Amino acid sequence: MQTATGYRKWISFFLIGLILCLLPLLLSQYLVSILIFIGIYAIVALGLGLLIGYAGQLSLGHNAFYGIGGYTSAILSFRYGISPWFGILSGMILTGVVAYAIGKPVLRFRGHILVIVTTAIGLIFWGLFGEMDFITGGYDGFSRIPTLSIGRLFAFTKDIHYYYLVLVVLCIAFIIARNIAKSKIGREFRTVDIGGGGSEVAAEMLGVNIGKIKVQVFVLSAVYASIGGSLYVHYLTHIDPTPFNLWMGFLSVIIVVIGGARSLWGPLVGATFYFGLKELISYVISLLMPKTQSVIVAGGEVIIFSFLFVIVLMLLPDGLVGLPRALFGRWMRNQNN
Amino acid sequence: MDTQYLELKNISKDFGGLRAINHLSLNVGKGEVVCIIGPNGAGKTTLLNLITGVLPISSGEIYFKGKRIDRLPSYRICKLGINRSFQDVQLFTHMSVIENVMVGCHNRMRSTFPEVMFSLRRVNKEHQEAFERAVEKLSLFNLDKRIYDMPSNLALKDRKFLGIARALATEPELLLLDEPVGGLSVDEIKEISEKILKMQEEGLTLLFIEHRMELVRSVSERVIVLDFGQKLAEGTFDEVHANEQVINAYLGKEEE
Amino acid sequence: MTLRDQILQVLISGISSGSIYAIIGIAIATVYNVTKIFDVSQGQYMMLGAMMVCLFRSSGFSVILSIVLALVISIIAGLLIWRILFYKSSQKLPHLTSIMITFGVAMFIEGVAYLFLGTDTRTTPYYLKIAPIRIFKATVSPQAPIIYGWLLVTVLGLFFLFNRTLLGKGLRACHEQLLGARLVGINPRSMMYFSFFLAVLVGVAGGIVTVPLTAASYSMGWNLVIKGFLAAIVGGISSFQGVIVGGLILGLLESSAAGFISSSYASIISLAIFVLALLFRPTGLMGSVESKV
Numbered sequence: 001m002q003t004a005t006g007y008r009k010w011i012s013f014f015l016i017g018l019i020l021c022l023l024p025l026l027l028s029q030y031l032v033s034i035l036i037f038i039g040i041y042a043i044v045a046l047g048l049g050l051l052i053g054y055a056g057q058l059s060l061g062h063n064a065f066y067g068i069g070g071y072t073s074a075i076l077s078f079r080y081g082i083s084p085w086f087g088i089l090s091g092m093i094l095t096g097v098v099a100y101a102i103g104k105p106v107l108r109f110r111g112h113i114l115v116i117v118t119t120a121i122g123l124i125f126w127g128l129f130g131e132m133d134f135i136t137g138g139y140d141g142f143s144r145i146p147t148l149s150i151g152r153l154f155a156f157t158k159d160i161h162y163y164y165l166v167l168v169v170l171c172i173a174f175i176i177a178r179n180i181a182k183s184k185i186g187r188e189f190r191t192v193d194i195g196g197g198g199s200e201v202a203a204e205m206l207g208v209n210i211g212k213i214k215v216q217v218f219v220l221s222a223v224y225a226s227i228g229g230s231l232y233v234h235y236l237t238h239i240d241p242t243p244f245n246l247w248m249g250f251l252s253v254i255i256v257v258i259g260g261a262r263s264l265w266g267p268l269v270g271a272t273f274y275f276g277l278k279e280l281i282s283y284v285i286s287l288l289m290p291k292t293q294s295v296i297v298a299g300g301e302v303i304i305f306s307f308l309f310v311i312v313l314m315l316l317p318d319g320l321v322g323l324p325r326a327l328f329g330r331w332m333r334n335q336n337n
Numbered sequence: 338m339d340t341q342y343l344e345l346k347n348i349s350k351d352f353g354g355l356r357a358i359n360h361l362s363l364n365v366g367k368g369e370v371v372c373i374i375g376p377n378g379a380g381k382t383t384l385l386n387l388i389t390g391v392l393p394i395s396s397g398e399i400y401f402k403g404k405r406i407d408r409l410p411s412y413r414i415c416k417l418g419i420n421r422s423f424q425d426v427q428l429f430t431h432m433s434v435i436e437n438v439m440v441g442c443h444n445r446m447r448s449t450f451p452e453v454m455f456s457l458r459r460v461n462k463e464h465q466e467a468f469e470r471a472v473e474k475l476s477l478f479n480l481d482k483r484i485y486d487m488p489s490n491l492a493l494k495d496r497k498f499l500g501i502a503r504a505l506a507t508e509p510e511l512l513l514l515d516e517p518v519g520g521l522s523v524d525e526i527k528e529i530s531e532k533i534l535k536m537q538e539e540g541l542t543l544l545f546i547e548h549r550m551e552l553v554r555s556v557s558e559r560v561i562v563l564d565f566g567q568k569l570a571e572g573t574f575d576e577v578h579a580n581e582q583v584i585n586a587y588l589g590k591e592e593e
Numbered sequence: 594m595t596l597r598d599q600i601l602q603v604l605i606s607g608i609s610s611g612s613i614y615a616i617i618g619i620a621i622a623t624v625y626n627v628t629k630i631f632d633v634s635q636g637q638y639m640m641l642g643a644m645m646v647c648l649f650r651s652s653g654f655s656v657i658l659s660i661v662l663a664l665v666i667s668i669i670a671g672l673l674i675w676r677i678l679f680y681k682s683s684q685k686l687p688h689l690t691s692i693m694i695t696f697g698v699a700m701f702i703e704g705v706a707y708l709f710l711g712t713d714t715r716t717t718p719y720y721l722k723i724a725p726i727r728i729f730k731a732t733v734s735p736q737a738p739i740i741y742g743w744l745l746v747t748v749l750g751l752f753f754l755f756n757r758t759l760l761g762k763g764l765r766a767c768h769e770q771l772l773g774a775r776l777v778g779i780n781p782r783s784m785m786y787f788s789f790f791l792a793v794l795v796g797v798a799g800g801i802v803t804v805p806l807t808a809a810s811y812s813m814g815w816n817l818v819i820k821g822f823l824a825a826i827v828g829g830i831s832s833f834q835g836v837i838v839g840g841l842i843l844g845l846l847e848s849s850a851a852g853f854i855s856s857s858y859a860s861i862i863s864l865a866i867f868v869l870a871l872l873f874r875p876t877g878l879m880g881s882v883e884s885k886v
Contacts, residue, residue, distance in 0.1 A: 195687025197431030204411040299708030306700035
C-alpha cells in the first residue's frame with residue numbers, strides 16, 4: 001500500500017541482481033565459498049528474523065532445526081540413495097513436524113519459556129546428533145554425501161555453481177518471506193509482539209488466533225533453518241555434529257539482531273556483516289600475531305560479536321539496517337536547528 | 338424486541354477470595370443501546386472481559402443469539418459477531434492507523450497461508466478490498482486523512498476513535514464500548530453520541546460502560562446500574578437517576 | 594556391584610549433581626522473582642568461580658587464598674557487568690530485549706573464558722584430604738559433604754535473609770508488589786542490584802564448591818543454566834523448597850539415566866523429561882498458581 005517508487009526500485013533491484021550474478025566470476029574461490037556461507041546463513045536468519053523481529057519470540061536453539069534438515073538430507077541421500085532434492089524436502093517436512101510438536105504446547109506460555117525450551121531442544125538435538133551414531137555417524141560424522149544435481153545433466157560440484165544455486169534459493173526465500181510479512185499474516189505476527197507495540201488482548205479480540213499464529217511463525221522459521229542445513233550439507237558433502245552446536249543457534253540470533261530484526265534486509269545484512277568482519281578479524285590477527293592459534297581467533301570472534309550484539313540491543317534497536325537513520329536523523333535534526 | 342440476543346444468566350466471577358461479579362443476570366435485545374453505570378470497582382470492565390472471553394467466568398452462563406459463549410476464546414467470540422473497545426485503547430503502537438484497522442478487517446479475509454506465500458492475485462485483491470474497507474471505517478471518524486500516521490501522534494479523542502473503528506472493521510453485530518468518552522470534552526462527547534446513534538441506525542446493538550452522564554443521557558435506551566458486582570437498578574436514564582439506592586451508592590457522590 | 598549398591602551410587606551422585614542444579618536454580622530464581630527476567634548469564638558465574646579456583650590452585654596458591662581470590666574476582670566481574678548494562682533502567686526495555694542482553698553477556702563471558710583460560714577442562718584436588726567414603730560398596734566422594742554442606746548453608750542463609758532481615762523482606766516485597774514496595778521507600782533498583790549480587794555470589798560459590806567433583810570448562814555455563822532454570826520452574830520457581838526439590842529430582846533423574854540406561858544419553862533424557870514436565874505442569878510442583886507462568 002506504500003507509494004510505489006516505480007522505475008527507481010526496479011532499476012536498483014536489477015543492478016543489485018547484476019552485481020550478485022557477476023561477483024563469483026570476479027572473486028577467488030575462497031571468497032566465493034564465503035559468499036555461499038553468507039547465503040546459507042542468510043536463509044536461516046530470514047526465518048528467524050520473522051520469529052524474532054515480527055512476532056517477538058526468541059529461540060536460541062534453532063541449531064536443532066538446521067541440524068534436522070542437514071542430517072535428514074544427508075542420511076537419506078547417502079544411505080538410501082534418495083535424490084538430494086527429496087532429501088531437502090523431507091528435511092523440511094520432518095523439521096516442520098518437530099517444530100509443530102514443540103511449538104504448539106510451548107507457545108501458550110510467556111516468552112521466556114520458549115527461550116528455555118528452545119535452548120534445551122538445541123542441547124538435546126546436538127547431543128542426539130553426536131550420540132546416535134548408528135544413524136548419524138556419531139561425532140565423526142560421514143562423508144561422500146551426494147551433491148545436488150539436475151538429473152544427469154548437471155551436478156552442482158563447483159563452488160560457482162553452488163553459489164548461483166544458493167542465490168536462487170535465497171531469492172525465493174526472501175520473496176516468500178516478504179509476501180508473508182506484507183500480508184495479513186505478517187500483520188498478525190506483529191500484533192503478538194508485546195515488546196514491540198503489540199497487544200495480545202486486542203489482537204485476539206479482533207479475531208487473531210494468537211496460539212495458531214505463533215506456531216505458524218515458529219514452524220516457518222524452523223523450515224527455513226532446515227533448508228539452510230540441507231544446503232550446507234550438500235555443499236560440504238561431509239557432515240558431523242560440530243556445525244550444529246548451540247553456538248550456531250546463538251550465532252543465528254546474533255546475525256538477525258545485529259543486522260536488524262524488524263526488517264527483512266536485516267538478516268542479509270547481518271550475515272554479510274558477520275562473515276565479512278570475521279574474515280577481517282582473522283586477517284588482522286594473522287598480520288599482528290602471525291603465530292596465533294585458531295583459538296584466539298575463535299575466542300576473539302565470540303567476544304567481539306557478543307559485544308556488538310549487546311551494543312545493538314541497547315543503542316541501536318533497529319540494527320545495522322537502522323544505522324543510516326540513526327546517524328542521519330541526528331544530522332537532519334541539526335540542519336533544522 | 339427479541340430479548341434473547343445477549344443473555345447473561347446468573348454469572349459470578351471470583352478472583353481468589355474476592356467476588357467481583359455476584360450472581361448477575363442481564364439481557365440485551367437486538368438493536369438496543371444499553372449503558373452500564375456504577376461506581377469504580379463495581380465490576381463493569383470485568384463484566385465486559387467476561388462477555389468477550391478475556392476472562393473465564395466462575396459460574397453461570399452467557400448466551401449470544403442462543404449460542405453459549407462463555408467458554409470460548411476471544412477470537413471465536415469475535416467471529417460470532419461481538420467486538421469491543423478497551424478502556425486503555427490497546428492500540429498496536431508500532432503499526433500505523435490504517436494497519437491497526439486492517440487487523441480488524443482480517444476477520445473477513447479468507448486467504449490461506451500457501452496463497453499468501455506466493456502472493457497470488459486473489460490475495461492482493463482481497464488485501465486491496467480490506468484496505469478500502471479500513472479507509473471507509475476511518476472516514477466515519479474523520480481519520481481518513483491520517484491513515485499513515487502512528488498512533489502516538491494522535492490526540493486522545495482520535496486514539497479512542499481509532500479503537501472503535503478497529504472494532505467496527507470486524508463487522509460486529511454487538512459492540513461493547515468501555516468508557517468511550519473518558520477524558521474527552523463535552524463537544525467531543527457530542528461527536529461520539531452522534532456516531533453511536535448512527536451505528537444504531539445501521540443495525541448495530543450497543544452495550545457500553547460510561548461515567549459521563551452526557552453520553553449516557555443522549556444515547557441509551559436502557560441503563561443498568563452495577564455495584565459490588567450486582568445489579569442495583571435498571572430502567573431508563575430518568576428512572577435510574579430517581580432511584581434512591583442508586584443516588585446513595587453512586588450518583589449522589591458525583592460532582593458533575 | 595549388586596543392585597542395591599548401584600541404587601545407592603545413583604542416589605549419591607544424583608544428590609550431588611542435584612545439589613549443584615539446586616544451587617544454580619536458586620540463583621536464577623532469585624533474580625527472576627525480583628526482576629521477572631530470566632538471566633541466562635547465571636551459568637557463567639558458576640563457571641567463573643570454578644575456573645578461577647582451578648587457575649589459582651594450579652598456579653600454586655593455597656586452597657583458602659584461591660577460593661577467596663576466585664570469589665572476589667568473579668563477583669567484581671559480575672557486578673561490573675550488571676552495573677554497565679543496567680545503568681540505563683532495565684525497566685524501560687522490552688522483556689525480550691532484556692533476556693537477549695543477558696544472553697549477550699553470557700556469551701561475552703564465555704568468550705573471555707575461552708580466550709584466556711583455554712579449552713582445557715580444568716580441575717583441582719579435593720579440599721578435604723580424606724579418602725572417599727564408602728557406604729556399603731558405593732562411593733561418596735570427599736567433596737560431596739562440602740557440597741551438601743554448602744547447599745545447606747546457602748539455603749539457611751537465604752532463608753534467614755528473606756525472612757528475618759529487612760533487606761530480605763525488601764526483596765520479597767519487590768517480588769510481590771512493586772508499587773507498594775516503592776511507596777514504603779524501598780528502591781526497586783537497589784533491590785535488583787542486590788538480588789543480582791546474591792545470585793552471583795550463590796553461583797560463584799557454588800562453582801568453587803563443586804569444581805573438585807565435576808571439573809570446569811569454558812562451555813559448562815549453558816548446560817548449567819538450562820538445567821538450573823528447568824529445575825527451578827518444574828519445582829516451582831516462586832518457592833524456595835520447590836527449586837531445591839526440582840534440582841534434586843533433576844539430578845537424580847540424570848544419575849538414574851546414567852546408571853541404568855546409558856551415561857551418554859543421561860543428559861538428553863533428563864532434559865527431555867523436564868521439558869515435558871514443564872509443558873504439562875507449568876506452575877511447577879510446589880509453586881504458587883500464576884496465570885500462564
